[in-house]
Amino acid sequence: MYFFRYICSLIQAIQLGMKDFIKILRRFVPPYKKYLFLNVFFNMLAAFLTLFSFAVIIPILEMLFKIREASYSFMPWDSSSLKDVIINNFYYFTQLIIDDYGQSVALASLALLLIVLTLLKTGASYLSAYFIIPIRAGIVRDIRNFIYDKITALPIGFFSNERKGDVMARMSGDVAEIENSIMASLDMMFKNPIMIVVCLTMMIVVSWQLTIFVFILLPIAGLVMGKVGKRLKRASLEGQNQWGVLLSNIEETLSGLRIIKAFNAEDKVKKRFVRENMKFYKISCRMNRRYELAHPMSELLGTITIAIVLWFGGTLILTGNSSINAASFIYYMVIFYSIINPAKDLSKASYSIQKGLASMERVDKILKAVNPIKDPDSPVAIMKSNSDISYRNVRFRYGSEWVIDDVSIDIPYGSTVALVGQSGSGKSTLADLLPRFYDVEQGQITIGGIDIRNFRVRDLRSLMGNVNQEAILFNDTFYNNITFGVENATMEQVENAARVANAYDFIMASEDGFDTNIGDRGCKLSGGQRQRISIARAILKNPAILILDEATSALDTESERSVQEALDRLMKNRTTLVIAHRLSTIRNADLICVMHEGKIVERGSHDELIALNGYYKRLVDMQSVK
Secondary structure, eight states, X not given: OHHHHHHHHHHHHXXXXXXXXHHHHHHHSGGGHHHHHHHHHHHHHHHHHHHHHHHTHHHHHHHHHTXXXXXXXXXXXXXXXXXXXXXXXXXXXXXXXXXXXXXXXHHHHHHHHHHXXXXXXXXXXXXXXXXXXXXXXXXXXXXXXXXXXXXXXXXXXXXXXXXXXXXXXXXXXXXXXXXXXXXXXXXXXXXXXXXXXXXXXXXXXXXXXXXXXXXXXXXXXXXXXXXXXXXXXXXXXXXXXXXXHHHHHXXXXXXXXXXXXXXXXXXXXXXXXXXXXXXXXXXXXXXXXXXXXXXXXXXXXXXXXXXXXXXXXXXXXXXXOOSOOHHHHHHHHHHHHHHHHHHHHHHHHHHHHHHHHHHHHHHHHHHTOOOOOOOOSSOXXXXXXXXXXXXXXXXXXXXXXXXXXXXXXXEOTTOEEEXXXXXXXXXXXXXXXXTTSSOOSEEEEEETTEEGGGSOHHHHHHTEEXXXXXXXXXXXXXXXXXXXXXXXXXXXXXXXXXXXXXXHHHHHTSTTGGGOBOOGGGTTSOHHHHHHHHHHHHXXXXXXXXXXXXXXXXXXXXXXXXXXXHHHHHHTTSEEEEEOSSGGGGTTOSEEEEEETTEEEEEEOHHHHHHHTSHHHHHHHHHTOO
């Protein structure tokens, strides 16, 4: 009873693995149905040619051992039994060659026929592999495209809970594992079953008694391999997760190298990396040892099966209880041996698929992630000329605590509203709600009196330009960074944007002008230069609404002056929301809102807030603003 339950559990594990594999094929194979059809066709052709090429061995053996001495006459092709006609006429023409040219020529002719059939078989096998390659490469390409599309579509909040390194690991290492395991197994999964079915059918025709042993022994071998594969999937998932941790460590080290060196923390990060790397080493050893077990295990099981078939078949022939002779038995064994390698490859393929399924689970965490920031079913057209902004009783939280708690603000078109307050008071979050980087949980935000959730996200964000504390630039030229997100910009417009941003002079002083590459994240530029490129990018976009998130807080006094001049030009005739730590930069704002623990505790002009002698006055005194 225990053994029966054990076998049932193994069968269920294999079925689950194949179900997952078939689901993946249903998701990604449809665009490549033409190639799949050609692959299956040539696999079937190769299988039948294999049988026919091996069949030539029988008359060769019979001639060598003088087993068959019968005389044959030609049978018409329209006879009832096509099989009997083909066999009879084959022997008839072989007999004619022997009678006319001798046995040596007949053997040479059969050997040549064997070569021709083998050539056709190998050609068909190559064509089957030729047509599987576009499927394999295309599916992997599609998966990468789907992941990248999803990454760019998912909200910022999704990545707040994910390690960047782990996301990179899923797009690189996991996709590579999918290619190396699942996609590499495509040919084996379509080719080997066809070969096994065709060969087993012929084996039944040749000797059903011997084939019973094959039906009993091969499934048992497959069940054993399925058990090992199930364990491998668990180890693979654990290994890929650990690889994500390693990649995250590397990414954090490269990003924070300056701080690591400044605090003499090299030994600390090395120890952390060595510890995590040792975990990955142990998981990899355990996983690869199981993987390497597949070949010797299948080799042993195959040899045991062949030995049993040899013993049983030889016994049948020796006792005279079999309908096949020695030559047919050898042909049977050749066919049987020809399915041993496909059976082993099939078991290895199912074993590899378990590794790929573990990676596919990790990839699906991205592909199947739900994006809560959605376009409305009936979007409203957005009007640039009416950019009055209103926050109405807005509440928002990341976890259980409200980060924004019942905030209401009116920002008339063309005015400048500043948000100030201590770090963690909710200023940046309040600004992030406007372009729908996050959605409000309670209340609403309107532009021109219309809830922003009634606009298309793309249309909403097209109204806005952002200049952040950290200038986010790309490893590209000045020109491509300034025109980022703006199509069909002329060189004259780009140059004008650079002049307004006080960036034109240092751009032209560089080696190749606007075609100069600025390095990774603009590493070849100073902080003030990077910020002015960001401003030039916003100027070129010409947004109706401008969001400035501490755009000058990380700059020295001289750079701040240049950047502030550029910002003043940028803010003209625009609705502007400013987040500021340096209060000297927002003294002329139309409205200053002081935030504390997610609430607006004071609001008014600079002079009005000074007169209140409250939160704002204390902030001003701390910065010695006069």
